[in-house]
Amino acid sequence: MTPSEPRVGKPSLNPGRLQKKMAAGLASLYDPADDPIPWDSALFNGSEEDVGKYEVRSEWVGTSQFFIESNVELQENGSLGSLINYHKAIEHDLFQSPYDPLIHLDYAELVNKSGFTDISTAISHRALILIEGFLSKAPEFYDQVRNALATRLQCHSSGPCSPYLIEKEAQELHLQAYRHLLNGLLGCACFWDGLVKAKIALDKWPEDPVLSAIRKSLKEGFEDRHNGLKALGPDQEDLVVRTRTGKIYQKAYPWIPADLYKRAPALVREVNENFGAGNCEVRPVNFGSRSSLSALPVSLEARGKQDIGPLGVFATRDIKAGELVMVDQSITAVSSISPSKFEHCDACHATLKAPFVPESQIIRPDCCGAVAYCSRACYLKALKGNSYHKVLCRKNFEWLYDCNGSGVSAGAGHKWQKVMFLRIMAIIIADRRQQILEGKTPTHPLKHHIVARMAANYAPIEKLHPNVPSDWEYHENIVAPTKILMMLDVNIFTDRDFSPEVIQTIYWRLENNVSMSIVDFSPSRQQTHASRQISDTSNENAVHLICLSPQYLFFNHSCERNVSWHGAISNPCVSLDWITGYNGQIMKVGSSTVFCKAIRDVKESEELKISYVGDPSGGGVDESKEMAAGRRKDMRIGLEKWFVGGCGCELCERETREMSVCGTNGGEAMDLNLLSKLGGQM
Numbered sequence: 001m002t003p004s005e006p007r008v009g010k011p012s013l014n015p016g017r018l019q020k021k022m023a024a025g026l027a028s029l030y031d032p033a034d035d036p037i038p039w040d041s042a043l044f045n046g047s048e049e050d051v052g053k054y055e056v057r058s059e060w061v062g063t064s065q066f067f068i069e070s071n072v073e074l075q076e077n078g079s080l081g082s083l084i085n086y087h088k089a090i091e092h093d094l095f096q097s098p099y100d101p102l103i104h105l106d107y108a109e110l111v112n113k114s115g116f117t118d119i120s121t122a123i124s125h126r127a128l129i130l131i132e133g134f135l136s137k138a139p140e141f142y143d144q145v146r147n148a149l150a151t152r153l154q155c156h157s158s159g160p161c162s163p164y165l166i167e168k169e170a171q172e173l174h175l176q177a178y179r180h181l182l183n184g185l186l187g188c189a190c191f192w193d194g195l196v197k198a199k200i201a202l203d204k205w206p207e208d209p210v211l212s213a214i215r216k217s218l219k220e221g222f223e224d225r226h227n228g229l230k231a232l233g234p235d236q237e238d239l240v241v242r243t244r245t246g247k248i249y250q251k252a253y254p255w256i257p258a259d260l261y262k263r264a265p266a267l268v269r270e271v272n273e274n275f276g277a278g279n280c281e282v283r284p285v286n287f288g289s290r291s292s293l294s295a296l297p298v299s300l301e302a303r304g305k306q307d308i309g310p311l312g313v314f315a316t317r318d319i320k321a322g323e324l325v326m327v328d329q330s331i332t333a334v335s336s337i338s339p340s341k342f343e344h345c346d347a348c349h350a351t352l353k354a355p356f357v358p359e360s361q362i363i364r365p366d367c368c369g370a371v372a373y374c375s376r377a378c379y380l381k382a383l384k385g386n387s388y389h390k391v392l393c394r395k396n397f398e399w400l401y402d403c404n405g406s407g408v409s410a411g412a413g414h415k416w417q418k419v420m421f422l423r424i425m426a427i428i429i430a431d432r433r434q435q436i437l438e439g440k441t442p443t444h445p446l447k448h449h450i451v452a453r454m455a456a457n458y459a460p461i462e463k464l465h466p467n468v469p470s471d472w473e474y475h476e477n478i479v480a481p482t483k484i485l486m487m488l489d490v491n492i493f494t495d496r497d498f499s500p501e502v503i504q505t506i507y508w509r510l511e512n513n514v515s516m517s518i519v520d521f522s523p524s525r526q527q528t529h530a531s532r533q534i535s536d537t538s539n540e541n542a543v544h545l546i547c548l549s550p551q552y553l554f555f556n557h558s559c560e561r562n563v564s565w566h567g568a569i570s571n572p573c574v575s576l577d578w579i580t581g582y583n584g585q586i587m588k589v590g591s592s593t594v595f596c597k598a599i600r601d602v603k604e605s606e607e608l609k610i611s612y613v614g615d616p617s618g619g620g621v622d623e624s625k626e627m628a629a630g631r632r633k634d635m636r637i638g639l640e641k642w643f644v645g646g647c648g649c650e651l652c653e654r655e656t657r658e659m660s661v662c663g664t665n666g667g668e669a670m671d672l673n674l675l676s677k678l679g680g681q682m
């Protein structure tokens, strides 16, 4: 914890209002019978009276690392029931009056108090959009916000005093919104972004003591982290990035219907239709020690409509070494290069440079001519019927590429998320529009087949402090997706299908499932080995692709992998067998297709596993033992992003045993929790 913890854990911006409402009991405000929002979360599947029967409801302790203890205390004091009730009441109020910024701010305050500071920041951001829209007389918000405020203040717009009263209320809410926003950023350990926003707020309200107090905490948090990271000695670029990045825990939001988080057997059956090269399929998996790494002896049917749990890929027959296991064309691939540069196909990301694609094959859509496709198949993927290009057409998203690709050493860093989010949203919105045209109910974004198949990397529910907090930034996680949705004509204030909780859940799923590839067409490129490409991120001609591949995403990791893979067709020097599909068709150079092959004989029912980190031994050609050991250590640290304590392979288990022996001897143990330290404590 940082020294600022107590101030972060117990901030109360307007304690009077919140506490009075909670103390008053909400039954008077809220009648569940006319609740338009179903409250059937299986995470909260009891009645309010059930609260308190459990020692700690860990799903309710929040996503912020700073609120856990105070929320445990709150539960021990028996306040969780009224907090949950109040949550329901505000959701109801938001449904009734979506343009009243006060209700958004009440909601932000409540979720902040519950420790879900990522969501409270997002709600405050939305409140700011409404308030600043009203104050600047933006046509899309002015009337809506004025009417909402006039109704609540019971002063009718025709009355003589009303414009003054309404303006005054908006001014007051403006200050409150900034306080909530800063408090949220503080809870997300997003000190840099918080300080930037604090400066803007203090320029407007220089005398405000609450803003000054929060800024002080932000500054202390920032300095603590900076000094702590500096002492660990990362390089300068990493230091800047890591100092600026916020950290929160990935958690399911307990007020979201549990069904939206479930992957049911029916989904697995759908995924398995035409899966891979016909020699493998997706099945439930049991993670654990080496001996227990096998498919669960549970049929899909036996699981009924329950969540199927973690999945993996299994051989459906004996597979020979060298046999193709999968050629997976991505749903979408994004890079730091805007498609408007016409360097790559906007659908598959294949290079459009000569001589790889003849000029005559390149298609630009008539509607805007703003992007290009490498083939008719890709063109149809984007434009056929109501497909996604129509949602994006003539909208300028160049701002997404500003400062893209800068970041940590893992290639494109995490700046890809907003670009990927844009494409995924365009696909979902296009499908929803089509469903509406056909008179159907539009599918919830979390149930859309692209998003529903992915699982986020949530820690077990009973774990109050998950091992590794995740990167989180105000611009990436809040500002950009909000702006994207608004530009795609989603009404984020009335459409709860696009709530901040839904957006963040999609971000977590993407983060856990995308793969990274590097494409480099510079003439000097002679490498042909996949693991070398992964590790070589230094070439400035290299393009870092982030791909979402619908089948490949089900592979689990093992340092004793039996399948090798390579991502995009990485450079012009690869041999033909790298780019040949199932029926002998040749994939386009630079396209985001992922190829997987067995690297040894595999028995029927054995799990097929890949390496997430290149050559898992850490060794490379011409590398000394020390260098290899160093690289192996980095890999174990890198793997902590997905799981902690090793993958279950013999090598990981041996290292873990040696580590505990070294630890007790006082020798130099491999510090496998380094990543948690970098993220969690700083």
Ligand SMILES: C[S@@+](CC[C@H](N)C(=O)[O-])C[C@H]1O[C@@H](n2cnc3c(N)ncnc32)[C@H](O)[C@@H]1O
Pocket (backbone or CB within 6 Å): 287, 288, 309, 310, 311, 312, 453, 454, 455, 456, 457, 512, 513, 553, 554, 555, 556, 557, 558, 641, 642, 643, 646, 647, 648
């Ligand atoms: C790309 S997904 C793989 C598919 C995933 N298991 C699923 O159910 O959809 C990556 C996630 O799988 C899990 N995973 C992969 N390999 C693992 C291993 N060896 N041990 C434990 N968890 C693993 C981690 O939760 C990781 O975040």
